[in-house]
Each structure stands twice: as C-alpha cells, then as structure tokens.
Amino acid sequence: xxxxxxxxxxxxxxxxxxxxxxxxxxxxxxxxxxxxxxxxxxxxxxxxxxxxxxxxxxxxxxxxxxxxxxxxxxxxxxxxxxxxxxxxxxxxxxxxxxxxxxxxxxxxxxxxxxxxxxxxxxxxxxxxxxxxxxxxxxxxxxxxxxxxxxxxxxxxxxxxxxxxxxxxxxxxxxxxxxxxxxxxxxxxxxxxxxxxxxxxxxxxxxxxxxxxxxxxxxxxxxxxxxxxxxxxxxxxxxxxxxxxxxxxxxxxxxxxxxxxxxxxxxxxxxxxxxxxxxxxxxxxxxxxxxxxxxxxxxxxxxxxxxxxxxxxxxxxxxxxxxxxxxxxxxxxxxxxxxxxxx
Amino acid sequence: xxxxxxxxxxxxxxxxxxxxxxxxxxxxxxxxxxxxxxxxxxxxxxxxxxxxxxxxxxxxxxxxxxxxxxxxxxxxxxxxxxxxxxxxxxxxxxxxxxxxxxxxxxxxxxxxxxxxxxxxxxxxxxxxxxxxxxxxxxxxxxxxxxxxxxxxxxxxxxxxxxxxxxxxxxxxxxxxxxxxxxxxxxxxxxxxxxxxxxxxxxxxxxxxxxxxxxxxxxxxxxxxxxxxxxxxxxxxxxxxxxxxxxxxxxxxxxxxxxxxxxxxxxxxxxxxxxxxxxxxxxxxxxxxxxxxxxxxxxxxxxxxxxxxxxxxxxxxxxxxxxxxxxxxxxxxxxxxxxxxxx
DNA sequence: GAGGAAATTTAAAGCGCTTTGGATGATTAC
DNA sequence: GTAATCATCCAAAGCGCTTTAAATTTCCTC
Numbered sequence: 081x082x083x084x085x086x087x088x089x090x091x092x093x094x095x096x097x098x099x100x101x102x103x104x105x106x107x108x109x110x111x112x113x114x115x116x117x118x119x120x121x122x123x124x125x126x127x128x129x130x131x132x133x134x135x136x137x138x139x140x141x142x143x144x145x146x147x148x149x150x151x152x153x154x155x156x157x158x159x160x161x162x163x164x165x166x167x168x169x170x171x172x173x174x175x176x177x178x179x180x181x182x183x184x185x186x187x188x189x190x191x192x193x194x195x196x197x198x199x200x201x202x203x204x205x206x207x208x209x210x211x212x213x214x215x216x217x218x219x220x221x222x223x224x225x226x227x228x229x230x231x232x233x234x235x236x237x238x239x240x241x242x243x244x245x246x247x248x249x250x251x252x253x254x255x256x257x258x259x260x261x262x263x264x265x266x267x268x269x270x271x272x273x274x275x276x277x278x279x280x281x282x283x284x285x286x287x288x289x290x291x292x293x294x295x296x297x298x299x300x301x302x303x304x305x306x307x308x309x310x311x312x313x314x315x316x317x318x319x320x321x322x323x324x325x326x327x328x329x330x331x332x333x334x335x336x337x338x339x340x341x342x343x344x345x346x347x348x349x350x351x352x353x354x355x356x357x358x359x360x361x362x363x364x365x366x367x368x369x370x371x372x373x374x375x376x377x378x379x380x381x382x383x384x385x386x387x388x389x390x391x392x393x394x395x396x397x398x399x400x401x402x403x404x405x406x407x408x409x410x411x412x413x414x415x416x417x418x419x420x421x422x
Numbered sequence: 423x424x425x426x427x428x429x430x431x432x433x434x435x436x437x438x439x440x441x442x443x444x445x446x447x448x449x450x451x452x453x454x455x456x457x458x459x460x461x462x463x464x465x466x467x468x469x470x471x472x473x474x475x476x477x478x479x480x481x482x483x484x485x486x487x488x489x490x491x492x493x494x495x496x497x498x499x500x501x502x503x504x505x506x507x508x509x510x511x512x513x514x515x516x517x518x519x520x521x522x523x524x525x526x527x528x529x530x531x532x533x534x535x536x537x538x539x540x541x542x543x544x545x546x547x548x549x550x551x552x553x554x555x556x557x558x559x560x561x562x563x564x565x566x567x568x569x570x571x572x573x574x575x576x577x578x579x580x581x582x583x584x585x586x587x588x589x590x591x592x593x594x595x596x597x598x599x600x601x602x603x604x605x606x607x608x609x610x611x612x613x614x615x616x617x618x619x620x621x622x623x624x625x626x627x628x629x630x631x632x633x634x635x636x637x638x639x640x641x642x643x644x645x646x647x648x649x650x651x652x653x654x655x656x657x658x659x660x661x662x663x664x665x666x667x668x669x670x671x672x673x674x675x676x677x678x679x680x681x682x683x684x685x686x687x688x689x690x691x692x693x694x695x696x697x698x699x700x701x702x703x704x705x706x707x708x709x710x711x712x713x714x715x716x717x718x719x720x721x722x723x724x725x726x727x728x729x730x731x732x733x734x735x736x737x738x739x740x741x742x743x744x745x746x747x748x749x750x751x752x753x754x755x756x757x758x759x760x761x762x763x764x
Numbered sequence: 765g766a767g768g769a770a771a772t773t774t775a776a777a778g779c780g781c782t783t784t785g786g787a788t789g790a791t792t793a794c
Numbered sequence: 795g796t797a798a799t800c801a802t803c804c805a806a807a808g809c810g811c812t813t814t815a816a817a818t819t820t821c822c823t824c
Contacts, residue, residue, distance in 0.1 A: 081536070082779095082780060082781085083780060083781060083782095084780075084781095092803080092804090093803065093804045093805075094780090094781080094782090094804090094805095095782085095783080095803075095804055095805080095806095096802080096803055096804070098781070098782060098783085099782090099783090099803095102782085106801075106802065106803080107801095107802070107803080108801075108802060108803085111802085111803090123532065123536060124536070125533055125536035125537045126537070126780080126781065127475075127537060127538045127779090127780050127781070128537045128538065128539050128781095129471045129474045129475045129480065129538060129539070129779090129780080129781090130475050130779070130780035130781040130782090130809090131780080131781055131782075132471045132781090132809095133469070133471045133472050133475055133779090133780080133781070133782095133808095133809050133810065133811085134780080134781045134782040134783080134808080134809055135781085135782065135783095135809085136809070138471065140518075145504070147504065153497075153500050153501050153503075153504040153702055153703075153721075154703065155495075155497040155500060155703055157500070158495050158497060158499070158500035159495050161495075161519065162487070162489065162495040162521055165519060165520065165521040166521060169520065169521070169522075174518050174520070174539060175518065175519045175520070176482075176516050176517065176518060176519075177503065177507060177517045177518075177519045178507065178511065178516075178517070179504055179507040179508060179511070180511075190465065191467055194423075194465060194466070194467040195467045195468070195469065195470045196469045196470065196471060196810095197470050197471070197516060301703075302703075303702075303703045303704070303705075304675070304703070304704055305705065305707065330703055330704070333646070333675050336679070337678070337712075340682050360495055360645070361495075361496065361497055361643075361644075361645045361646065361672055362645070362646055362672070363645075363647065365647065370679075379495075424809095424810060424811085425810060425811060425812095426810075426811095434773080434774090435773065435774045435775075436774090436775095436810090436811080436812090437773075437774060437775080437776095437812085437813080438772080438773055438774075440811070440812060440813085441773095441812090441813090444812085448771075448772065448773085449771095449772070449773080450771080450772060450773085453772085453773090468810080468811065469809090469810050469811070470811095471809090471810080471811090472779090472809070472810035472811040472812090473810080473811055473812075474779095474811090475778095475779050475780065475781085475809090475810080475811070475812095476778080476779055476810075476811040476812040476813080477779085477811080477812065477813095478779070538780095
C-alpha cells in the first residue's frame with residue numbers, strides 16, 4: 081500500500097493525505113481523522129526511501145565501529161549502541177551500523193557522507209589526536225563523540241565520563257588504604273579515555289608523593305586474557321603490587337583469575353578497583369558487589385548521546401553540546417587495607 | 423555532486439553516465455573509462471535513497487535484536503553482527519540495527535517490511551516455537567535464522583551449529599572421565615539452542631544409564647552472575663556435581679568464581695566444559711586453553727549468515743538454504759578424571 | 765556507396781514521497 | 795450584494811536515480 085493507492089481509496093489527493101498524516105494544519109480535522117484511520121486500517125507506512133529523497137533527510141544515524149585486527153568487537157560498543165538505538169526508535173530514526181578497519185576509516189566516513197545515507201554519526205573510541213573531528217567538520221556532517229579528543233577541546237559535541245576524576249578518586253582510595261604499589265591495567269594507550277585515566281591515577285600518586293613504576297602500568301584491549309596476563313606478570317615481580325586499578329570489568333575477571341592462581345585472596349591480600357560500565361552481561365551488583373568500582377552506565381551514555389545528536393540535527397544552531405557524566409564510586413568486596421610488610 | 427552535475431560536466435546524458443558506472447554493456451569502453459575517472463575525481467557517490475527508490479531494492483539488511491528487561495544486549499549478538507557487517511560492506515549493503523522488546527516484536531517486523539527499509543532480515547535467537555517464521559513468510563521478506571525453530575523444520579533458511587551433537591560429545595567426555603553427577607548451566611529454556619543442548623546432554627546421560635537431577639540443571643541468561651549463582655547453588659548440595667557443562671564462556675567465568683569460592687580447584691576437583699563462541703573479548707586461547715570447550719566462531723556464523731541472505735536475495739529460487747556448523751571439541755585445563763569417592 | 769545491422773547515446777518516464785502555487789468554495793465584512 | 799478573507803483541497807513539480815523506448819552514429823557487407 082502506497083500513498084497513491086491510499087489516497088485513491090479515500091478519494092483524496094496525495095497532497096491532502098500526506099498532510100493529514102504529517103499533521104500539517106491546512107487540513108480539515110474530520111478528514112485528518114478519516115485519513116489516519118484508513119492508514120492504520122491498511123497498515124500504510126510511508127516508504128522511508130521516498131520520504132527521505134523528497135525531504136533530503138535520511139532519518140538515520142550512522143555508527144562506525146573501528147575494528148582492529150586485535151580488538152574485534154568491544155561489548156562496550158554494543159551496549160552503547162543498544163542504548164542509542166532506543167532513542168532512535170522513539171524518534172523514528174534508523175540506526176546504520178558499519179564496521180571498519182582503521183586504514184579505511186576515512187573513506188568510510190566520506191562515502192557515508194556523500195551517499196547521503198545518514199543525517200549524522202556517532203564517533204566511537206576517540207583517539208589521542210583524532211583526525212575524524214576535522215574530517216566530519218569538513219564533510220559538514222553532524223556528529224557527537226563518545227569521549228573527547230585529548231588535544232582538541234574545540235568546537236564539537238561530545239559526551240564523556242569524568243575519567244580523570246574517577247581514577248583520581250579510585251587511586252586515592254587505594255592510597256588511603258595504605259597501598260603504595262598500585263598496578264594500572266588500562267586500555268590501549270592511544271585512546272583518549274586511557275590517557276585521562278592515567279592522568280587521574282598519576283595525579284593521585286604524585287599528590288601522595290608516590291613514584292610510578294612503569295613496569296606495572298599496562299595498556300591493551302580490555303579483554304579477560306589481557307587482564308590475566310598483565311596481573312600475572314605484575315604479581316610475579318619480587319616486589320608485587322598490593323593493588324590493581326583496572327579499566328573494565330572484563331579485564332578484571334582476568335585479574336581475579338591471576339590473583340587466584342597466585343594463591344592470593346582478592347580484597348584481603350590484593351585490592352582491586354575497577355571501572356564498571358554496567359554492562360548487562362557483566363554487572364557488578366549485589367548488596368556488596370564483587371568489585372569496588374567507579375560506575376557509569378554506558379548504555380545510558382548511548383541513549384544520551386543519541387538524544388544529543390538528534391537535537392543537534394533538529395536545531396544545528398544549538399551545537400556544540402557537551403555533557404560530562406560523573407562516575408559513582410561504590411565500595412565492594414575487592415578492597416581492603418594493605419597488609420603487606422612494606 | 424549528483425548524477426546530473428556529473429553528466430553535465432562530462433557532456434553526456436545521465437543515462438550513459440549511470441550505465442557506465444553500473445557496468446552495463448551498452449556503453450563504449452572509452453566513455454566508461456572517462457566516466458569512472460571523473461566520478462572518482464569528483465568523489466561522486468550515487469545517492470543511495472534515490473537508487474533504492476528507483477530500483478526498489480533497499481540495499482540494506484535488518485537485524486532485529488530482541489531485548490528483554492533481563493537480557494539486555496548479548497555480546498554474542500554483537501559479535502555475530504560484526505561478522506555479518508563485513509559481508510554486507512563487501513557487497514555494498516548497509517546494516518540496519520533495531521532493538522525491540524518482545525511485546526512489540528511483531529509490529530517492528532511489520533513496520534520494517536512496509537517501510538521498505540530493508541531487503542531482508544536476520545532473525546536472532548529463535549525460540550522453541552517461533553512465530554516470526556510465519557510472519558516473515560507472510561510479509562514476503564527474505565530472511566535467514568541464526569538457529570532453527572525446534573518444532574518447525576519446514577521451508578526456511580537457517581544457519582546453526584550442531585548443538586545436540588556438541589553437547590552430546592561434551593557430556594560423553596565427562597562421563598568417560600568418570601563423572602556421573604553433571605550440572606548443566608544452560609541458556610533461557612524457551613530458546614531453541616538451549617533445548618537442543620539439553621537434548622544432547624540428556625541423550626549422553628541416558629545412553630550411559632545415568633539419571634538426570636533436575637536440581638542441578640539451570641536455565642537463564644548466559645551472564646557471569648547467573649553462572650556464579652547456579653554453580654554456587656549446585657556446589658552447596660550435600661551431593662554436589664563433580665562436573666559442569668556450561669553454555670557460554672561468560673557464565674563459565676561465574677562458574678569458575680564459584681568453584682574458587684568453594685576452595686576447589688577447577689580441572690582437579692571439578693571439571694568444566696564450556697561452549698566457546700570464540701568471542702574476541704573472551705577467547706579461550708593458549709596452548710592449553712583455560713577451558714575444555716566445544717568451539718565455533720559466532721562471528722564466522724554471522725558472516726556466513728549474511729552471505730546466505732544476500733545470495734537468497736539475488737536468487738530467490740535457490741531458497742531455502744541451510745547450513746549446519748560443527749563445533750570442535752578442544753581439550754583444555756578445566757577437565758580431569760572424577761576424583762570423588764562416589 | 766547504399767542498405768542494414770550493431771554499437772552507442774539520449775529523452776523521458778517513473779520509483780513514492782513532499783511541497784509549492786494555485787484553485788474552489790465557504791465565510792466574513794462592509 | 796460584492797469584495798476580501800479563510801479554510802480546504804488539489805495538480806504538478808521535484809528529490810536523484812534507473813530503465814524503457816527511440817534516436818543517432820558507426821561499422822559491415824556486397
């Protein structure tokens with residue numbers, strides 16, 4: 081059923097039917113009711129391709145997921161996208177998902193822009209100095225970044241958590257518990273969030289006049305395996321850390337495994353604080369959660385990011401919008417006072 | 423830059439330019455070269471909405487992800503989709519992602535069909551008796567199911583792993599190792615894969631004349647937390663299981679936690695076999711992998727499913743296509759002979 | 765070198781929608 | 795009673811592409 085057929089059935093022009101359905105004022109209320117009733121009776125849905133061709137708006141948002149050979153598909157992206165998706169459906173937008181390897185990234189953005197398949201994009205996993213920002217500005221495609229560029233605080237919209245502050249607080253808690261040798265198991269170092277977390281960590285350490293030991297600072301994809309390897313290596317030192325600060329629940333599961341393998345008890349012999357993105361499959365819940373954590377729902381961030389982007393598309397003059405989310409520090413079972421002799 | 427402008431620049435008709443770009447035969451080779459060169463020079467990309475309006479093909483595939491209040495976003499879906507996405511980009515298709523709660527599911531499918539936003543869909547997480555199959559047949563929308571309907575083996579395309587066989591083999595291995603009390607930690611029972619795995623498990627048990635204890639058969643979302651709770655409960659029985667068969671790596675991490683908490687050693691006191699979807703964030707690798715597992719890459723399944731669907735769209739007469747993937751049983755460190763007295 | 769076939773190109777219609785620029789009555793104002 | 799105003803409705807153009815039908819050019823053949 082298309083517009084033409086529907087309007088034939090109603091003995092009305094396409095114009096009137098279209099206007100009735102889109103709530104334009106210049107149509108009699110009685111006919112509007114009649115039209116809407118017929119539309120739902122015949123389950124008429126305007127063809128979105130035709131609509132978007134006529135209006136020039138794609139009614140779709142693009143998410144371009146970077147995929148390295150190593151980091152394949154981060155569950156954190158997935159959850160963020162699930163959040164965004166809900167915001168889109170509410171507003172009648174579609175979500176276009178593209179994966180890309182880093183070497184083809186720029187051309188993917190260019191293609192998407194010139195094909196006109198989306199009205200805007202969400203940028204995932206911003207790097208230290210991210211060329212995508214200027215690219216998108218050049219392409220004149222509205223966007224919101226999940227995270228920020230580290231070097232460029234300029235004119236663009238973003239949503240981010242306060243990584244620095246969270247990791248500062250978490251580190252300070254560990255220090256207050258008497259820990260002095262703290263291992264940081266962080267994300268890939270080129271990523272912006274990892275830099276900011278390192279900054280918060282470093283600040284707390286130097287504030288307390290503790291020195292950093294590069295040997296127990298780790299960077300890598302936030303997988304279980306990487307967490308395990310890093311923690312195993314750290315614990316094997318003659319002077320092992322008494323505490324770990326871990327950038328994700330997933331790598332923390334690997335850290336937990338390493339601690340158990342070393343015949344140590346988490347929360348007693350070794351303390352652990354994680355950043356908890358509140359992934360639905362790895363949620364750190366319970367009266368006393370397993371891990372002490374800085375928490376922030378990445379799904380909610382996805383929803384907010386989507387809403388921001390849609391509002392920018394509606395009213396470009398309001399851009400840039402920014403939003404900084406604070407993580408909540410929650411005490412769980414994985415932290416305790418330093419019991420080592422040192 | 424659009425077709426009109428491009429053809430004006432080339433002093434050719436839109437027809438010829440369009441044909442040149444789409445490799446139609448009725449255009450002089452020299453002009454084709456000239457056109458293509460100009461197209462790439464001006465970075466011309468046909469507007470996909472216009473193209474699809476003209477051709478009647480959306481050049482997009484829909485993935486509709488069911489989201490319960492409990493199960494939010496399964497990393498397995500994510501990885502499957504990442505695989506599919508690669509197949510789509512190769513063929514110039516877009517991937518449309520929609521999330522839906524189960525109560526609005528049917529209307530989401532209907533809407534997608536009548537809006538004409540996609541040429542086909544992939545159906546995720548088929549249930550025991552899944553109404554989506556007949557719905558999609560009625561809507562005349564090509565589809566491929568990741569999994570199968572349990573009750574309906576009829577006329578539709580699917581790709582699935584041999585769940586029954588895998589779990590039969592895994593169970594048999596445990597039995598051969600002397601285990602008689604085996605706990606099954608499975609997915610949500612309405613889902614087809616969980617049924618089939620249960621069947622394989624049951625067959626191996628009854629073949630060996632062992633009785634099933636309903637108290638140590640668990641169903642639920644395949645989260646870490648659920649794995650932990652199930653295993654903790656099972657191990658608390660007066661007569662605890664000596665082995666676990668676990669439907670995912672993620673819940674197995676919870677099982678591992680429960681085993682440690684009970685002061686038992688995995689692979690020595692308690693054996694564990696998992697099904698490993700080879701998720702990139704939770705890959706069970708190494709010379710001797712942590713877990714003994716039945717393995718099958720869900721990302722590869724996504725890629726294959728996508729290719730199947732595209733081929734069905736190209737040549738509808740070849741449907742239905744089906745593909746059964748065998749999982750590989752790999753011995754890891756989590757299994758050993760039964761050492762209990764029973 | 766004329767006739768016909770083959771190769772190459774083009775004009776124009778059409779995909780399903782929105783939107784501009786009228787039309788057509790009905791209503792109001794004087 | 796006529797002009798001006800409103801409320802409704804409609805015909806037709808246009809979004810950017812593909813494709814049909816037709817025109818033009820080139821190439822053979824004898």
